[in-house]
Amino acid sequence: MEIISGGVCAAKGFKANGVHCGIRKNRSKRDLGLIFSERECSAAAVYTSNLVKGAPLIVTKQNISDGKAQAVICNSGNANTGNENG
Secondary structure, eight states, rough: OOOTGGGGGGSTHHHHHHHHSSSOOOHHHHEEEEEEEEHHHHHHHOOOOOOOOOOOHHHHHHHHSSSSSEEEEOOOOOTTTTTTTT
């Protein structure tokens, strides 16, 4: 595998950024990211096989049902929907 400088923004037409929005307690860590494409592009996802599915998963399935997207939001620090630790 070859690492290309520029990360997720190495591909022409993609922009990305991250912020701390309060999901994580550590204010020095970014916990919300956005990847944006200047044009609509192909999109695919892999989903959990768990019987319990959170609302974000259901909404994502609906939003990319045509195989297209223009932006992705990623978060860090959230618990899973069916986490046994409640």
